[in-house]
Amino acid sequence: MIIGLVKEVLNHEYRTALLPVHVEALRDAGHTVLVQSGSGVGSGYTDHDYREHGAHVMIKAADIWHRAQMMVKVKQPVSREIKNIRRDQIVITYFHFAANPPLMRAVRERKCIAIAYETIQLDNGSLPLLTPMSEIAGRMSVHEGAKFLEEPMKGRGILLAGVPGVAPAKVVVLGGGVVGSNAAKMASGLGANVSILDINLERLRYLDDVMPANVITLMSNAENIRNEVCSADLLIGAVLIPGARTPCLVSRKLVAQMKKGAVIVDVAIDQGGCIETSRPTTHEKPSYIVDGVVHYCVTNMPGAVAHTSSKALTNATFPFILQIANKGWDRAAMENSAIKRGLNIVRGKVVHPNLPKSSR
DSSP states (O other), X not given: OXXXXXXXXXXXXXXXXXXXXXXXXXXXXXXEEEEETTTTGGGTOOHHHHHHTTOEEESOHHHHHHXXXXXXXXXXXXXXXXXXXXXXXXXXXXXXXXXXXXXXXHHHHTTOEEEEGGGOOOTTSOOTTTHHHHHHHHHHHHHHHHHHTXXXXXXXXXXXXXXXXXXXXXXXXXXXXXXXXXXXXXXHHTTOXXXXXXXXXXXXXXXXXXXXXXXXXXXXXXXXXXXXXXXXXXXXXXXOOTTSOOOOOBOHHHHTTSOTTOEEEEGGGGGTOSBTTOOOBOSSSOEEEETTEEEEOBTTGGGGGHHHHHHHHHHHHHHHHHHHHHHOHHHHHHHOHHHHHHEEEETTEEOOTTSOGGGO
């Protein structure tokens, strides 16, 4: 199979979907890998590194799109990339279709095979290709939240950890999954007072058992959400329904009741966000203010730490990429239920059950 890797074009996206070592493994398995010049620079890899491992380095992305049978990316294709997608071409990346109906319509029109990292799901319910980025985003959410609590960033001027004689900040985490647990771990490690809310009582029991004493667990219901959000210095949205749009848990009315200068980091923004006032932002312009509350809603947070993120991502994605390359998408999906769940659009037909029915 001919596999293509192009440079990511999303705002401040520095990750890459294949490392040179993976190019070597694909070559050894009998495949051809076309790599656009500069694809790995943001993650610390040169064109020479890719050539040494067997890649054919090319200048123009369009030439790679034209020749490759499978395109491997990190983030969803933008408009100028979508026009290059061919019928029956396999495109595997983070698509997040549920939060982006125009993208879904555009990809359907190309009649390709769209496989989404975020919906590849094991039989135990885990999301192996979303997990490493969720771990990074969860940890980063506390770093960014702490930064934007500073006065020059229009925050409350609060040190997350506090100091002797001064109370630490209150951090509220909505969702106890991978993002939420990593956020709580980081915030509690810095000394903040942390509340983590989830609808799964068994998950809350587990978190209560493993988290330090400065983390409390609460059932996610309307009353607890109201009380916790209004007392939060930093609110982290960490809710996920695989493949589906994130439910809105915090209304604009409730945001208006938050402390002035409080910070919201909505990690769920890729799937639509769990706060009504959230809208996608970029690393270039990461924040905005609504009702005196600072919002940080960057859609590709892990892209800022590309060296770490690219390694973490490809550790998880490459075994699936290799299976698809070796067997073809249809046989791979038939033999591996996780890959089957990753299928979102097949030749114009929406096949994932959590995507909007109106788009079928």
